[in-house]
Amino acid sequence: MSTSTAIAADTPRLPWRTRITMFTRLLAIQASWNYELMLGPGLGFCIEPALRLLPGGRGGAAYREALARQSRYFNAQPYFASVAAGALARAELDGRPPEQIERFRTAMCGPLGSLGDRLVWAGWLPFSALLALLAFGLRADAPLVVLVFLVVYNAGHLGLRVWGLKAGWKGGLRVASSLGGPLLRHGPAVLSRAVMMLAGVALPLAIWRVLQGLPVPPVPESEVVRAVGGVAIASALLMAAVLGAVLVRLHSRVEGWRVALAVLAVLIIYSVAR
Amino acid sequence: MLPELLSLLPVAIVGAVLGLDVVSFPQAMISRPIVAATLGGALAGDITSGLVAGAVLEMIALEMLPVGASRYPEWGTASVVGGAMAAEFYTLPGAAVVAIFASIATAWAGGWSMYGLRRLNGIWVRRELGMLEAGHPGTVTGLQLRGLTADIARGFLLTLIALLLWLPLASWVLSHWTLGRTPSHVVLAAVAAAVAGSAAWRISQGVRLARWCFLGGLVAGIAILVLRR
Numbered sequence: 001m002s003t004s005t006a007i008a009a010d011t012p013r014l015p016w017r018t019r020i021t022m023f024t025r026l027l028a029i030q031a032s033w034n035y036e037l038m039l040g041p042g043l044g045f046c047i048e049p050a051l052r053l054l055p056g057g058r059g060g061a062a063y064r065e066a067l068a069r070q071s072r073y074f075n076a077q078p079y080f081a082s083v084a085a086g087a088l089a090r091a092e093l094d095g096r097p098p099e100q101i102e103r104f105r106t107a108m109c110g111p112l113g114s115l116g117d118r119l120v121w122a123g124w125l126p127f128s129a130l131l132a133l134l135a136f137g138l139r140a141d142a143p144l145v146v147l148v149f150l151v152v153y154n155a156g157h158l159g160l161r162v163w164g165l166k167a168g169w170k171g172g173l174r175v176a177s178s179l180g181g182p183l184l185r186h187g188p189a190v191l192s193r194a195v196m197m198l199a200g201v202a203l204p205l206a207i208w209r210v211l212q213g214l215p216v217p218p219v220p221e222s223e224v225v226r227a228v229g230g231v232a233i234a235s236a237l238l239m240a241a242v243l244g245a246v247l248v249r250l251h252s253r254v255e256g257w258r259v260a261l262a263v264l265a266v267l268i269i270y271s272v273a274r
Numbered sequence: 275m276l277p278e279l280l281s282l283l284p285v286a287i288v289g290a291v292l293g294l295d296v297v298s299f300p301q302a303m304i305s306r307p308i309v310a311a312t313l314g315g316a317l318a319g320d321i322t323s324g325l326v327a328g329a330v331l332e333m334i335a336l337e338m339l340p341v342g343a344s345r346y347p348e349w350g351t352a353s354v355v356g357g358a359m360a361a362e363f364y365t366l367p368g369a370a371v372v373a374i375f376a377s378i379a380t381a382w383a384g385g386w387s388m389y390g391l392r393r394l395n396g397i398w399v400r401r402e403l404g405m406l407e408a409g410h411p412g413t414v415t416g417l418q419l420r421g422l423t424a425d426i427a428r429g430f431l432l433t434l435i436a437l438l439l440w441l442p443l444a445s446w447v448l449s450h451w452t453l454g455r456t457p458s459h460v461v462l463a464a465v466a467a468a469v470a471g472s473a474a475w476r477i478s479q480g481v482r483l484a485r486w487c488f489l490g491g492l493v494a495g496i497a498i499l500v501l502r503r
Contacts, residue, residue, distance in 0.1 A: 027299055027300035027301070028298065028299040028300070028418060028422065030297050030298055030299075030301070031298045031299060031417075031418040031419075031421040031422045031425070032395045032398070032399065032414075032417040032418050032420070032421035033297060033298075033392055033395060033421070034392050034393075034395035034396035034398075034399050035343060035392055035393070035396050036396045036399055036400065037399055038342075038343070041399060041406065041414050041417050041418065042418065044406075044414045045414040045415060045417075045418045048411075048414060048415075058411055059411055063409065063411075064408065064409030064410070064411075065409055066409070067409035067410075067411070067414070068406065068407050068408060068409035069409075071406050071409075071413075071414050075342060078301060079301075113342065117339065117341050117342075121339040121340060121341055122339055122477045123477075125303070126336055126473070126474065126477060128303075129306060129308065129332050129335075129336060130336075130474075132308050132332070133308070133329060133332060133333065133470075136308070136325065136329045137495075138498075142312050142315075142316075142321045142322060142324070142325040145308060145312070145325060145329075146308065146309050146312050146325075149303070149306065149308055149309060150302070150303070150304065150309065153302075153303050153306075154302050154303070157301070157302065157303070189481050189482070192477060192478040192481040192484050193478070193481060193483060193484050193487045194487075195474055195477060195478065196474055196475075196478045196481075196484045196485065196487040196488040196491065197487040197488065197490060197491040198491060199470065199471060199474035199488060199491060200487070200488045200489065200490065200491020200492035200493070200494065200495055201491040201492070201494050201495040201498070202491075202495065203333070203467045203470055203471055203492075203495065204467075204492065204495040204496050204498075204499050205495055205498060205499060206329055206333065206463075206466075206467065207463040207464070207467050208499055209326070209329070210326060210329065210330055210370075210459055210462060210463040210466070211456070211459050211460065211463055232456050232459075232460055233499070235460050235464075236460045236463045236464045236467070237464075237467075237496075238464075239460070239461070239464035239465075239468070240463070240464040240465075240467035240468045240471065241468075241471075242468075243464065243465065243468035244467070244468035244469075244471040244472045244475075246468075247468060247469065247472035248472045248475050248476070251476070255337065256334065256337045256468070256469030256472060256473060257334050257335070257337070257338070257347055257378055257381070257382075257469065259465070259469065260334050260374075260378060260465045260466065260469055261375065261378045261379065261382070263461065263465050264371055264374060264375040264378070264461075264462070264465070265375065267371060267453075267458070267461050268368070268371065268372065268375060268447060270453075271368060271371075271450075271451050271452050271453040271458070272447055272450045272451065272452070274452055
């Protein structure tokens with residue numbers, strides 16, 4: 001019998017109601033995020049429904065000790081924190097020694113943070129946003145653009161949270177093996193390539209649509225589209241390429257949004273003062 | 275004054291909800307500019323203006339990775355403000371530029387307001403540390419609810435204050451605007467695409483073939499552009 005089958009056979013059942021409550025609470029895991037305990041109180045809040053199943057029930061000695069332990073300092077990418085929530089709930093209900101649980105909690109912070117940052121914030125989020133920008137550039141209507149973004153992004157987001165809670169509960173303190181799967185190992189690099197390809201396709205098209213601007217009544221949209229000349233598009237592409245190259249060279253010394261704010265401020269002053 | 279304030283309330287309420295989504299609940303990214311600004315535009319009466327503002331802001335926001343304890347612009351409330359402003363003045367040539375400028379500045383202020391909220395959460399946690407260490411059942415729930423309520427209030431006030439500040443200012447600026455629509459939009463689109471392109475470039479650093487993927491995509495994008503014009 002393989003290890004995973006053995007784990008599956010040993011896994012105790014978490015009542016559906018508890019599972020759903022934990023999942024709902026995971027959506028608010030960052031509600032009391034602070035610089036002292038970071039995600040700690042949020043994690044305690046998410047695990048709390050499972051702790052009610054401990055001997056003595058809600059308010060019992062075991063419950064109080066476990067809740068205090070789970071509300072201490074913790075940090076991870078919020079979606080991947082669901083893995084920790086499932087694993088820690090399982091460890092508490094299995095009656096694992098507190099020192100072991102605390103060591104596991106500390107050890108999980110780094111991997112769940114860095115994996116989540118690379119896969120979600122630097123991968124799935126820009127991928128979904130660029131897909132929506134591509135739809136925008138291809139002249140999709142506003143509801144379709146918004147729908148493309150929300151459906152694609154949340155398929156990954158919610159799927160990840162559901163998987164994390166399940167994998168954490170199933171693996172308990174041995175959950176680290178679930179994080180070594182090919183999808184999580186190679187996913188960030190594959191997504192990076194997809195993000196780059198999408199950026200290449202979507203940005204010129206998005207520039208084009210922004211240049212077409214907004215149809216000012218009574219001029220029909222088709223006339224506005226025709227009015228945007230090749231010179232305007234070429235100028236915008238050239239400006240974007242030059243400024244983009246400068247931003248890449250400056251790398252982490254300057255943030256793009258600050259540059260955008262400064263350029264627009266100059267444009268506004270020029271347009272008003274001339 | 276009062277009717278004007280009441281007319282801003284729906285936008286401020288949406289700003290509060292989307293501000294909450296940024297970090298606290300549920301992080302479904304309804305607070306991303308492409309969604310939030312489109313909603314703002316729809317509320318102000320022109321969804322297409324909101325969408326265009328949202329797309330520009332989304333390109334600028336692409337470089338922002340909401341990682342851990344870092345301080346970053348808060349795009350949720352800011353994009354609602356930007357979308358609503360773009361829709362409000364959509365017939366004027368400089369409307370998009372002014373709306374995007376106001377939106378980025380609001381996002382900057384929003385970043386500071388989130389920093390303040392996190393400090394406030396820290397004060398509440400320190401006050402309740404004894405109860406937290408005792409594993410008191412209601413303490414974590416109380417802290418979470420307090421954080422959620424404070425975040426909603428933050429988003430509401432930020433949106434309302436931003437609208438009250440920017441709408442008259444934008445009206446004055448746009449009444450003195452001299453540039454045409456096309457040059458204004460050329461600069462706007464170029465700046466946004468430059469920020470987005472450099473962000474994608476940075477994200478893919480160290481990934482094999484990623485930059486070739488970008489070049490391949492660019493060729494395809496420009497080909498589609500030429501064919502569709």
